[in-house]
Amino acid sequence: MDSSQHPDALEFPSQHKTALNPYLPSRKVSGSSDDKPFITLTYAASLDSRIAAAPGQRTLLSGAESKAMTHFLRSQHDAILVGAGTAAADDPGLNCRLRGAGGYGGRELEMQPRPIVVDPRGRWAFTQSSRLFSLVKERRGRAPFIVAAVDCLSTRKRDILSAHGGKCIIVPKSSRDDDAVRMAWRDIFRALKSEGIKSVMVEGGGDVINTLLDPADRMLIDSVIVTIAPTWLGQEGVAISPRRDGGDNELRLNNVMWLTLGQDAVLCGHPKKES
Amino acid sequence: MDSSQHPDALEFPSQHKTALNPYLPSRKVSGSSDDKPFITLTYAASLDSRIAAAPGQRTLLSGAESKAMTHFLRSQHDAILVGAGTAAADDPGLNCRLRGAGGYGGRELEMQPRPIVVDPRGRWAFTQSSRLFSLVKERRGRAPFIVAAVDCLSTRKRDILSAHGGKCIIVPKSSRDDDAVRMAWRDIFRALKSEGIKSVMVEGGGDVINTLLDPADRMLIDSVIVTIAPTWLGQEGVAISPRRDGGDNELRLNNVMWLTLGQDAVLCGHPKKES
Numbered sequence: 001m002d003s004s005q006h007p008d009a010l011e012f013p014s015q016h017k018t019a020l021n022p023y024l025p026s027r028k029v030s031g032s033s034d035d036k037p038f039i040t041l042t043y044a045a046s047l048d049s050r051i052a053a054a055p056g057q058r059t060l061l062s063g064a065e066s067k068a069m070t071h072f073l074r075s076q077h078d079a080i081l082v083g084a085g086t087a088a089a090d091d092p093g094l095n096c097r098l099r100g101a102g103g104y105g106g107r108e109l110e111m112q113p114r115p116i117v118v119d120p121r122g123r124w125a126f127t128q129s130s131r132l133f134s135l136v137k138e139r140r141g142r143a144p145f146i147v148a149a150v151d152c153l154s155t156r157k158r159d160i161l162s163a164h165g166g167k168c169i170i171v172p173k174s175s176r177d178d179d180a181v182r183m184a185w186r187d188i189f190r191a192l193k194s195e196g197i198k199s200v201m202v203e204g205g206g207d208v209i210n211t212l213l214d215p216a217d218r219m220l221i222d223s224v225i226v227t228i229a230p231t232w233l234g235q236e237g238v239a240i241s242p243r244r245d246g247g248d249n250e251l252r253l254n255n256v257m258w259l260t261l262g263q264d265a266v267l268c269g270h271p272k273k274e275s
Numbered sequence: 276m277d278s279s280q281h282p283d284a285l286e287f288p289s290q291h292k293t294a295l296n297p298y299l300p301s302r303k304v305s306g307s308s309d310d311k312p313f314i315t316l317t318y319a320a321s322l323d324s325r326i327a328a329a330p331g332q333r334t335l336l337s338g339a340e341s342k343a344m345t346h347f348l349r350s351q352h353d354a355i356l357v358g359a360g361t362a363a364a365d366d367p368g369l370n371c372r373l374r375g376a377g378g379y380g381g382r383e384l385e386m387q388p389r390p391i392v393v394d395p396r397g398r399w400a401f402t403q404s405s406r407l408f409s410l411v412k413e414r415r416g417r418a419p420f421i422v423a424a425v426d427c428l429s430t431r432k433r434d435i436l437s438a439h440g441g442k443c444i445i446v447p448k449s450s451r452d453d454d455a456v457r458m459a460w461r462d463i464f465r466a467l468k469s470e471g472i473k474s475v476m477v478e479g480g481g482d483v484i485n486t487l488l489d490p491a492d493r494m495l496i497d498s499v500i501v502t503i504a505p506t507w508l509g510q511e512g513v514a515i516s517p518r519r520d521g522g523d524n525e526l527r528l529n530n531v532m533w534l535t536l537g538q539d540a541v542l543c544g545h546p547k548k549e550s
Contacts, residue, residue, distance in 0.1 A: 011515075029489070046525075047325040047501060047542070048516035054526065213507060226322060228503065230528040230544055232488060234519035241323035244509035250328065253505040258540045265533045265540050267322070269505055 009099035012072040013086065017164065018070075019259055023223045023268040024076045025199035025264040036189035038199040039220055043209055044227035044264070050237025051206055054087040059237075061229045065261035070097045070203075075111040077201040079145075079192065084119035086205040091131045094203075095141030103140030114197060118208065120173065120183060122152035128160045136164045147191065149173040151185050156253060169195065183218045206238040213242035218251055218271060226267045284374035287347040294534055295344075298498045299351045300474035311464035313474040314368040314495055317348060318484055318515065319502035319539070325512025326481055331364040334512075336504045340536035345478075346373045350386040352476040354467065359394035361480040366406045368414030369478075378415030380408075389472060393483065395448065395458060397427035403435045411439045422466065424448040424458050425433040444461065444470065460492045481513040488517035493526055493546060500543045 025038035033055065044062040045051050052059040074080055074096040076194030086092065097104055101111035115132055117124055124146070126132070143166030146153070153161070153168055161167060171191050174184040192200060202212060212221060230232035253269025260266075300313035312404070319337040320326050327334040349355055349371040361367065369390035372379055376386035390407055392399055401407070410416035418441030421428070428436070428443050436443060446466050451461040467475060477487060487496060517526065528544025535541075 045322075047320075047324065047503075048514070049322065050516070228322075228540075228542075230531045230542055232517050232526045234525070235516045236519050237516070239323070239516070241325070241510045241514070242507050243513070244511050250509070251507045256505045256538045258535045260533045263531045265503075265542065267503075267505055267540065 006099065006104045007203045008097060009101075009104040010068040010071050010097050011099055012068040016069065016259065016261070017072060018057045019257065020072070020225070020268065022255065023225055023257075024073075025222075031231070033194060036220060036269070037078065037193050037197050038076065039189065040073070040199070040201045040223045040225060041209065041221050042070070042225040043204055043214060044229060045240055046229055046231050046233040046237065048234070048237070049240045050233035051204060051209070051240055052238040053233050054236050055238055056085070058090050059233065061231070062227045062264045063229075063262035064128070064247075066227045066264045066266065069227070069266065070100075071096050071101075071167040071260060073201055074098075074113050075101055077113050077199045078197045079114040079116050081091050081116040081118060081200050081202045081208070083205050083208040084117055084124040085207065087117045087119070087124045087126070087132075088136055089205075092129050093135055093141060094144070095135050103135075103138060108182065109139070109142055112140070112142050113201070114142045115133055116147060116192065116200065117144050117259065118147045118183070118188060122148055122150075122157070123206055126160065128163075131200075133160065145169055148185070153187050158183065185212060185220055189220060206240060209240050210242055213240075213251065215243065215245045218242070221271050224253060224269050224271060228267065229267045230263055276366065281379045283372060283378040284376075285343040285346050285372050286374055287343040288293070291344065291439075291534065291536070292347060294367065295347070295500070295543065297530065298500055298532075298545070299348075300497075301520065310468060311382070311461065311495060312353065312468050312472050313497050314464065315348070315352065315474070315498045315500060316484065316496050317345070317474045317476055317500040317502075318479055319504060321412070321504055321506050321508040321512065323507045323512070324515045325508035326479060326484070326515055327513040328508050328514055329511055331360070333365050334508065336506070337502045337539045338537035341502045341539045343539065344502070344536060344541065346371050346376075348476055349373075349388050350376055352388050352474045353387040353472045354391050354475045356393060356475050356477045357481070358393040358480050358483040359392060359399040360482065361478075362392045362394070362399045362401070364480075368406050368409050368410055368416065369419070375451060378410075379411060384414070384417055387415070387417050388476070389417045391422060391465060391467065391475065393422045395424040397423055397425075397432070401432065401435065403438075407437050408435065420467075420470065421446055422446055422463055436468055458485075460487055460495055464495060476477050481515060484515050485517055488515075488526065489516070490520045493517070494548050499528060499542070499544050499546060502536070503540045503542065505538055527549075
């Protein structure tokens with residue numbers, strides 16, 4: 001298919017692709033013995049570490065160049081993970097719009113990652129016109145997997161999901177929390193690995209990112225790619241800042257690289273693994 | 276004086292000086308008609324916009340290169356401003372340790388900025404062995420000006436201050452606040468301008484920075500230089516995030532430049548002035 005037929009396809013310069021390479025899952029290590037996929041944490045925040053101006057409010061933070069990077073990163077992962085709040089608030093596409101990806105000049109679903117929605121209690125009220133499913137019909141994206149703590153999908157939702165080739169994965173709720181229905185990140189990632197998913201790009205929202213950065217779970221992160229936009233969103237925004245558990249658990253990055261993309265800076269690094 | 280006698284003098288590469296130049300007060304505009312000095316807001320924060328791991332806890336955030344930049348910036352301003360909390364917690368020197376500055380190979384007090392401590396109620400409990408005064412005795416820094424809302428200095432403190440060549444400037448408290456003894460930034464800056472101070476580098480702490488970034492006062496800022504260190508300090512840290520006043524008052528920067536210094540990124544920009 002002629003790529004000129006895809007006016008909405010994005011380009012990402014090859015020198016940036018090369019620069020980002022050390023922070024991406026290696027395609028060669030296909031038979032990794034690890035019981036979890038390679039995990040890349042990625043988000044875009046303001047100078048005051050807000051990913052949105054208010055809860056549930058989609059906020060345009062980063063520029064065109066950073067957006068193209070996000071789609072390149074999506075092309076490099078087997079799956080993209082978001083929380084149910086993000087799925088509900090943004091009606092996101094979670095596909096890859098890079099030129100050459102399936103639906104954007106590429107063959108079939110080439111480079112299209114699997115959308116994963118972490119939705120413990122089935123709160124994401126999707127319909128067949130939700131963007132994730134429209135993209136499946138247009139052959140521009142894969143059907144989502146929903147990770148739930150209980151078998152809570154209605155028959156209607158289950159039908160939509162299976163009609164598009166998606167599925168619901170049940171991961172038992174964690175015993176760590178009392179009230180909240182929450183699953184342990186390790187269990188979620190183990191379940192995804194069992195589905196053949198070797199790399200996951202965790203994109204948001206705030207609760208997903210903050211819990212993954214929690215001192216108890218941050219060792220699961222293999223790579224971090226954070227975009228910072230030159231703006232302050234203010235105190236009412238959705239803040240990224242991990243919990244501390246009393247001790248000196250500052251989370252420093254190793255192998256740091258900063259990339260300037262348009263008005264934004266992109267920080268890449270590997271979390272220091274505690275010994 | 277032989278500069279080799281100053282082993283603690285810092286060097287800052289000239290290409291970085293050139294890059295920072297558009298964000299610095301112009302030395303040429305000495306007879307500016309503005310009723311306030313040129314205001315540069317500068318601070319170093321973690322990825323989660325924390326300037327310290329906990330209130331009152333001095334936290335090493337940025338690297339050696341960023342520290343040298345801070346001292347270069349100090350050499351380019353008539354004054355450095357901090358809040359009483361920072362003065363009390365850090366016992367800071369607030370001088371310029373750049374090679375060539377007075378006390379570091381330079382003549383007299385060349386390049387040494389005037390320390391300004393904003394201390395509405397006289398809470399900063401300094402003595403003559405406070406670092407600011409030791410540096411004056413060593414001829415490595417200027418005596419501080421204290422900006423207070425009421426004439427609240429004890430005779431002992433007043434004596435120390437005047438013996439070193441410092442002084443207390445009274446700026447009437449603002450009517451805007453009910454409980455807190457607070458002065459309006461515009462009044463503080465106007466008072467400093469009357470003292471012949473043409474440029475001020477605002478360095479911290481959290482309360483000083485957040486109130487200056489407030490929608491009501493941010494138009495007083497001429498230039499912003501923020502250092503970001505590749506670490507998360509966590510929720511208990513001292514956060515920089517401005518108040519919002521309901522409307523869409525995101526604060527974007529213009530003329531953005533990102534500089535990489537060691538492991539840190541430095542963002543320079545000019546606040547968009549509202550029309």
